[in-house]
Amino acid sequence: xxxxxxxxxxxxxxxxxxFECGQCFRWNALGEQDYLGxxxxxxARVFLSGETxxxxxxxxxxxxxxxxxxMDADYAAARESVMRGAYLTDCAExxxxxxxxxxxxxxxxxSFIISQCNNIxxxxxxxxxxxxxxGEPFETPWGVKYSFPAAERVxxxxxxxxxxxxxxxxxxxxxxxxxxxxxxxxxxxAAAAMDGDAxxxxxxxxxxxxxxxxxxxxLFGLHRLDAFPVDVWIKxxxxxxxxxxxxxKSLGEYAGLAQQYMFFAEREKSAGRWR
DNA sequence: GAACAGGCAACTC
DNA sequence: GAGTTGCCTGTT
Numbered sequence: 387x388x389x390x391x392x393x394x395x396x397x398x399x400x401x402x403x404x405f406e407c408g409q410c411f412r413w414n415a416l417g418e419q420d421y422l423g424x425x426x427x428x429x430a431r432v433f434l435s436g437e438t439x440x441x442x443x444x445x446x447x448x449x450x451x452x453x454x455x456x457m458d459a460d461y462a463a464a465r466e467s468v469m470r471g472a473y474l475t476d477c478a479e480x481x482x483x484x485x486x487x488x489x490x491x492x493x494x495x496x497s498f499i500i501s502q503c504n505n506i507x508x509x510x511x512x513x514x515x516x517x518x519x520x521g522e523p524f525e526t527p528w529g530v531k532y533s534f535p536a537a538e539r540v541x542x543x544x545x546x547x548x549x550x551x552x553x554x555x556x557x558x559x560x561x562x563x564x565x566x567x568x569x570x571x572x573x574x575x576a577a578a579a580m581d582g583d584a585x586x587x588x589x590x591x592x593x594x595x596x597x598x599x600x601x602x603x604x605l606f607g608l609h610r611l612d613a614f615p616v617d618v619w620i621k622x623x624x625x626x627x628x629x630x631x632x633x634x635k636s637l638g639e640y641a642g643l644a645q646q647y648m649f650f651a652e653r654e655k656s657a658g659r660w661r
Numbered sequence: 662g663a664a665c666a667g668g669c670a671a672c673t674c
Numbered sequence: 675g676a677g678t679t680g681c682c683t684g685t686t
Contacts, residue, residue, distance in 0.1 A: 503665095505667070555669090556668095559669085593669080598667080599669085602667095617667040620667090649667090
């Protein structure tokens with residue numbers, strides 16, 4: 387039985403900003419501030435109803451979705467802590483309502499391996515095909531959805547079986563990572579227990595995982611909010627708006643949240659939706 | 662048709 | 675250790 391639950395005031399969770407800030411690939415807009423997504427073999431709709439953010443989900447799953455949406459964290463305080471200087475303050479205002487999702491470790495790692503040298507629509511299409519071909523189907527009020535396939539499942543595949551994904555040279559990286567995770571050579575639970583830097587170095591032991599992908603996996607998969615992935619958007623933003631030699635680590639335990647605010651703000655700006 | 666893209670790895674010097 | 679190049683594919 388699916389039910390609608392109230393989560394928090396709209397100011398603390400913007401579905402649009404949270405699902406369009408580049409952290410996840412399995413959420414799609416049904417309307418403005420109304421998103422349908424899949425995580426850990428469950429589906430939910432997250433939307434605003436007046437001044438309240440709500441989730442529609444299986445009645446037994448509300449605990450899962452509250453955790454996934456990081457509802458126990460105080461984003462007002464975290465946001466305040468990264469408002470250092472005019473530029474970061476602007477970004478934090480633009481991104482207010484972004485929450486860092488608590489995504490599955492393997493799904494985040496695999497998704498960001500796929501992300502390299504790809505744009506978001508194409509990443510989403512590759513991930514969707516991976517799920518449709520190798521994930522488990524399940525019924526939802528919105529039709530049949532597919533879970534993200536476990537590493538153990540992907541580990542059994544050979545490269546030609548991934549050809550329909552059109553993932554190109556990333557296919558070998560995906561299978562290699564799946565085998566490492568499934569065999570325990572890459573222990574993501576152990577990585578979660580390490581400090582952020584150690585986890586990043588550990589993940590870089592996988593082929594196809596460099597600094598950017600490792601930082602994304604640490605931030606979004608291990609929920610280490612101090613990780614600060616630098617992609618071309620962030621590189622440009624740092625160059626144009628921050629003093630030379632600025633060290634993102636100086637932003638403290640929520641540096642990764644600041645990164646998401648910057649990323650979202652820069653993309654809104656380039657789309658002409660902000661400043 | 663060539664250049665490029667939210668990156669990595671292997672190779673060069 | 676800094677710089678260059680190939681890699682699949684889809685888009686411009």
